[in-house]
Amino acid sequence: xxxxxxxxxxxxxxxxxxxxxxxxxxxxxxxxxxxxxxxxxxxxxxxxxxxxxxxxxxxxxxxxxxxxxxxxxxxxxxxxxxxxxxxxxxxxxxxxxxxxxxxxxxxxxxxxxxxxxxxxxxxxxxxxxxxxxxxxxxxxxxxxxxxxxxxxxxxxxxxxxxxxxxxxxxxxxxxxxxxxxxxxxxxxxxxxxxxxxxxxxxxxxxxxxxxxxxxxxxxxxxxxxxxxxxxxxxxxxxxxxxxxxxxxxxxxxxxxxxxxxxxxxxxxxxxxxxxxxxxxxxxxxxxxxxxxxxxxxxxxxxxxxxxxxxxxxxxxxxxxxxxxxxxxxxxxxxxxxxxxxxxxxxxxxxxxxxxxxxxxxxxxxxxxxxxxxxxxxxxxxxxxxxxxxxxxxxxxxxxxxxxxxxxxxxxxxxxxxxxxxxxxxxxxxxxxxxxxxxxxxxxxxxxxxxxxxxxxxxxxxxxxxxxxxxxxxxxxxxxxxxxxxxxxxxxxxxxxxxxxxxxxxxxxxxxxxxxxxxxxxxxxxxxxxxxxxxxxxxxxxxxxxxxxxxxxxxxxxxxxxxxxxxxxxxxxxxxxxxxxxxxxxxxxxxxxxxxxxxxxxxxxxxxxx
Numbered sequence: 001x002x003x004x005x006x007x008x009x010x011x012x013x014x015x016x017x018x019x020x021x022x023x024x025x026x027x028x029x030x031x032x033x034x035x036x037x038x039x040x041x042x043x044x045x046x047x048x049x050x051x052x053x054x055x056x057x058x059x060x061x062x063x064x065x066x067x068x069x070x071x072x073x074x075x076x077x078x079x080x081x082x083x084x085x086x087x088x089x090x091x092x093x094x095x096x097x098x099x100x101x102x103x104x105x106x107x108x109x110x111x112x113x114x115x116x117x118x119x120x121x122x123x124x125x126x127x128x129x130x131x132x133x134x135x136x137x138x139x140x141x142x143x144x145x146x147x148x149x150x151x152x153x154x155x156x157x158x159x160x161x162x163x164x165x166x167x168x169x170x171x172x173x174x175x176x177x178x179x180x181x182x183x184x185x186x187x188x189x190x191x192x193x194x195x196x197x198x199x200x201x202x203x204x205x206x207x208x209x210x211x212x213x214x215x216x217x218x219x220x221x222x223x224x225x226x227x228x229x230x231x232x233x234x235x236x237x238x239x240x241x242x243x244x245x246x247x248x249x250x251x252x253x254x255x256x257x258x259x260x261x262x263x264x265x266x267x268x269x270x271x272x273x274x275x276x277x278x279x280x281x282x283x284x285x286x287x288x289x290x291x292x293x294x295x296x297x298x299x300x301x302x303x304x305x306x307x308x309x310x311x312x313x314x315x316x317x318x319x320x321x322x323x324x325x326x327x328x329x330x331x332x333x334x335x336x337x338x339x340x341x342x343x344x345x346x347x348x349x350x351x352x353x354x355x356x357x358x359x360x361x362x363x364x365x366x367x368x369x370x371x372x373x374x375x376x377x378x379x380x381x382x383x384x385x386x387x388x389x390x391x392x393x394x395x396x397x398x399x400x401x402x403x404x405x406x407x408x409x410x411x412x413x414x415x416x417x418x419x420x421x422x423x424x425x426x427x428x429x430x431x432x433x434x435x436x437x438x439x440x441x442x443x444x445x446x447x448x449x450x451x452x453x454x455x456x457x458x459x460x461x462x463x464x465x466x467x468x469x470x471x472x473x474x475x476x477x478x479x480x481x482x483x484x485x486x487x488x489x490x491x492x493x494x495x496x497x498x499x500x501x502x503x504x505x506x507x508x509x510x511x512x513x514x515x516x517x518x519x520x521x522x523x524x525x526x527x528x529x530x531x532x533x534x535x536x537x538x539x540x541x542x543x544x545x546x547x548x549x550x551x552x553x554x555x556x557x558x559x560x561x562x563x564x565x566x567x568x569x570x571x572x573x574x575x576x577x578x579x580x581x582x583x584x585x586x587x588x589x590x591x592x593x594x595x596x597x598x599x600x601x602x603x604x605x606x607x608x609x
Contacts, residue, residue: 003159006088008150027183030125031192032199034075034170036239037123038062039203041079041168045140047293048080055140057166064196064209066187071174073130073186077205078167081139084146088158091123091135091148123170127152129183130172136161137168202236219287221264221311225252237266240285241309245269248357251310251346255338259331263339265310267347271364275307282306287313299332302340304372304383307365312339344382351386351399362388362397366446373452384459390422390443392435398442400459408438413465416442418450418528424588429514430467436512441467450529467510468587470522484551491563492549498576501544501592508548515553516583518545527589547580555579574600 042060049056057078065074082090126133131151138145138161145164150156177185184191189209196207196214207215220228220236237247247266254262265284274280283306286297300312312335351358362369370387372378388397393406403414415434419425425443434441444453457464488507495505503521511517520526525533525543533540549556559579562572581597584590591597 003157005155005157007155027128027181028195029199030129031075031186031195033123033125035062035196035200035203035207038075038077038079038168039200039205041077041081042205044080045078045167048140057140060205062203062205062207064192064207064214066189066192066209068185068187071187072171073174073192074169074171076167076169078165079140081142081167082137082146083139083142084158084160086139087135087137087146087148091156126170126172129174129186131175132173134171134173135168136164136171138164138166140166199235202232202239219262219313221252221262221313233266236264237309240311241266241268243268243270243272243309247309248361249346249350251342253338253342255335259315259334261312261314261335263310263312263335263342265308265339265343267343267350267361268307268309269360269364271307271368275365275368284309285311287311289313289315300336300339301343302336302372302375302378304369304375304378305340305343307368308343341379341382344379344386347386348382359388359397362386367448370446370448370452373456374448376455380456381459384456389416390445391440392426392431392443393440398440403440403442404460404462406440411439413463414442414459415439415465415467416444416453417467418444418453418526420528420588421445428468429511429517429583429586430519432512432514433510434467447532450526450532454529466520466526468517468526469520469524471508488549488551488560491560494563494567495547495576498573499547499580501580502547503544505547505549507551510548511550511553513553514550514583514586515555516547516549516579518583518587518589519548520545527587547583574604578604 039062042062045055045057046060060078063074063076065076066072067074133150133152135148136145137148143162145161147159147161147164148156172186174186175183177183186192192209193214200207201215202218202220203215204217204219206213206217220232233250234246237250238244241247246269248269249267251265251267252263253265254260263284272280281296282301282303283294283296283298284300286294286300297312298306301308314331314335347358347361350361366388369383372383373380384400388399389403391398391403393403400414417425417428417430419428422443422445425431425441425445431441444450453464453466485507492505492507496502499505502518508517508519520543524545525540527545530540530543551557559572559575562569562575566572578597578600581591
């Protein structure tokens with residue numbers, strides 16, 4: 001096939017322009033990107049060899065060749081290689097990050113941070129240091145290779161090469177050295193050693209230059225903590241997570257005995273944008289005896305800890321297991337339980353040693369962690385131990401242990417209320433008596449809170465209790481009495497007969513300033529949970545709730561007095577409708593007939609003026 005000239009994707013052309021005239025002072029990262037790409041190709045070649053003996057290669061390596069006279073630098077690997085279509089698709093376009101937002105952030109950034117790595121544009125970084133790039137590649141198992149070449153001017157050439165070796169080589173024709181522009185002499189052996197040691201020492205394949213091996217190849221997770229610097233851990237974290245911020249915590253563990261494995265895990269400092277997407281890549285890297293097996297092994301962690309990054313290296317798993325068999329492997333299940341226990345214990349330690357880091361962690365990942373409370377097989381106590389909740393005690397979230405410690409004499413339950421926002425809950429009529437009593441209430445606003453409170457009944461022997469469900473006994477000498485109950489019995493019976501949308505009408509001690517509120521049965525659905533089920537397409541029978549009245553409120557007293565005098569008055573029935581509607585609105589509910597409610601309210605207000 002003759003040489004073909006093609007144009008870069010529009011976003012790629014803009015990115016190349018930015019690379020050539022880059023504001024980044026650290027040009028060294030181009031070599032890190034090339035070595036990382038080569039390592040990925042070698043990993044794929046090794047995995048392919050496990051599946052097909054004919055694709056196996058015993059001497060997987062990365063070679064660096066510098067020619068100071070010709071001003072070229074070549075990075076070569078004998079990995080999986082690329083086909084012609086892959087070269088055009090992967091190099092000619094920005095498949096994953098070619099968006100206007102990416103380019104905008106690149107243009108607007110004034111920092112010298114390694115933003116290229118953040119945006120995942122990898123290969124394009126070579127144009128920071130080279131004015132021409134030649135890529136020669138042949139995919140393992142294919143007869144012919146491909147030569148790709150570009151000077152970064154917006155076009156590139158592709159041609160078929162019959163005698164190309166397996167793997168990929170990238171040859172850079174380097175720009176002149178310019179210290180002010182951050183361009184070092186990248187043919188200098190000392191500079192190459194420095195970059196490889198800094199960025200690629202953990203690569204599990206030998207990175208060679210001539211007869212010299214530049215990296216240690218010792219797995220970071222196998223080295224004692226005392227022998228590894230924080231910078232090395234952080235660089236390894238960036239390698240496995242593609243997150244360029246530092247992790248909040250590093251968790252290292254080793255299991256020995258009948259079943260051996262090592263793990264190096266990281267708690268990220270920020271949630272990825274796809275944390276709650278079903279098809280997102282969540283999971284740890286799995287190795288067996290230093291052989292890479294899976295890049296996204298979800299089976300190693302329960303789903304509520306899917307944000308944890310890192311590697312697990314096991315000694316006794318079979319190498320020819322399929323993903324389905326892996327899910328059933330008893331050793332995988334054992335690792336999963338032990339890793340989850342260790343992670344939760346480490347988060348608990350973080351609470352005590354660095355409150356700021358813990359608060360960052362919980363703000364980013366709290367809702368995901370609480371998903372573990374939905375699984376009856378998980379350790380709910382360990383999850384609740386590390387959980388924090390907004391409460392009426394202050395602006396900062398509180399742990400359950402601290403809540404129990406603050407409980408005043410006479411309180412024997414952990415009170416909570418669910419809702420859409422903190423403000424909505426704090427202004428709810430249900431809160432009135434609890435504020436008056438000085439009882440702290442947890443304010444649960446995450447969507448998962450609506451579900452887990454249905455199944456988790458207590459913490460450390462103290463019962464959870466919703467202030468919006470069932471009856472709440474907060475009586476005092478000044479509140480509801482048997483005499484009041486007897487006096488209100490007729491109007492309560494009449495309201496039960498008049499209001500079709502309620503299950504029952506009763507007096508309450510939970511209100512101090514509002515006339516009425518709506519509550520659910522102890523085993524009934526909350527309005528928010530009802531909405532969630534309906535949003536998922538589940539049809540539910542009509543849910544009727546209980547209307548509770550405050551006998552100390554003037555409106556309720558006036559309604560009782562009016563009922564005694566003129567029980568058959570049609571306007572009295574309209575007043576009952578308005579009372580129910582205001583209770584529904586006060587909790588953020590939806591009126592069945594807003595127009596009728598508005599008309600009744602306007603008519604009633606007009607008669608009072």
